[in-house]
Amino acid sequence: MKMNRRSFLKAGLGGAVLLGAAGTACHYLNMIDVKGRILIVGGGAAGCSFAARLMRRISNPDITLIDPADRQYYQPGFTFIASGVFEADQVWKPMNKCLPDGIKWIKDSVVALDPVKQQVRTAGGETVEYDFLVLTPGLQLNWNMVEGISQDTLGVGNAHCIYDFVGAQRTWPAIQELVKKGGRGVYTDTWTKHKCGGAPKKICMLTEDLARREGRREAVQLDYYCSEKALYDVPLYTPRLLQIYEERGIGLEVNHRVTGIDTAARKVYLEKHEKQLVKETDEAGVEQEVEKDVVTPLVEDYDFLSFVPPQSAPDFVKQSGLSWTEGKLARDGWVMVDQETLIHKTFPNVVSLGDVAGIPTSKTSAAIRKQLPIAVENLLCVMQGKEPTEKYNGYACCPIVTDYGHVLLCEFDYNKDADITFPFSLLDMSKEQRAAWWLKKYFLKPMFFHGMLTGYM
16 A cells, blocks of 8 residues: 555644544643652653653652753754754753743752662762652663764764764764765674664665765775674564665675774774684593684774764663663663663662663654553552553554655564554555655654643553
8 A cells, every 4th residue: 555645744643643642641641649759750751741741640649850951952963963953953952941830949950879778979069869750761872982082072083973962963064074074984783782773774875865866976995893793683674784884885894893983084993703613622631612802903094974872771770780680781880670661670669661771672763652541551550559450561662764754664663563653554565665754854843842741642
């Protein structure tokens, strides 16, 4: 079934209205009279939306939210700033206009968290106690783990990062200059779990598309260095993404990690990580093959560089005793929650979702939107002395922009199985679609500010 722009817009708007209306009715019909001091740490997409939903569910809420930010950013829009689609002032609103009425907002940062004493300490020295904790502080960009550059020096030596608001603004003129003058663009991601894993891939393909549109493709060499063993790992979408890179002549290397940048010389330092079988002799003199990690350093020249810093849970979370202590999620301090209920495995009065949650799915706003109703309902169950009943299936959505006009809309669950939502289930979503571009460009941002943050969607 084909869908034109008008029918898609009607379906999208109609669906948004229905979802909002149904959600509002459900909220007001199911008000609950529960007691307890609820503390939300972090007022980003997850924290602000959680607060709004709670205000619609609890008849006499006692909610405090701690966050130091002046602005609420629509962070998925940073890629569109970096590619000239959005202006910088289109992706944020004042924080005080995004938080729901009736909550107490402490405009400060948390520096320490004690889940045993059930209290946090802020940078300003205030101690805040709670009965129930919603942990949604997002993640931490570890700029210090890339030698030679910092958040303050983004753009120096034409080294850029679209995960930063200012960095995204500096990226767009640099991409235009690369296309105009020609040269080599090097694009990288990072080896830790990170928010919106598709973003580095998007900005690479958008640069390529811009070069083609400007008739300058032959003047530009583009190479993508992926830290994982594959460019993508969701079976329905990976073949087409690989095909796009091959068709457009974008160089692809896997298992590469950025360690440093020489901005003066315009060189990026990487390590290639491989598993190889190495012959070793044991104590008994028997020779055998052993699999070992082999690291090979290399240096690449660039004219334009897009890089991503390693990411982790915030330091105060790592030091709180709430993080995983074993497994892949332990290294970077992600919060140890049950992947279905989003309730902490040791402290049942703690719920965590969003980027900081230690669950095996992508860190995207779309994932947060699906986590929210589950986390809210399960917290309310805990507050009533009941077992949490709602379950999250790991749904995430990564709209990978492949050019100025098409998006490979990747929707999947914990098992990496496609989990396609209507009306996109009517289309072949294993390939990029213009309808998904309309969703990305026109709908997702207003849905975020007017639907998700207000607790309606």
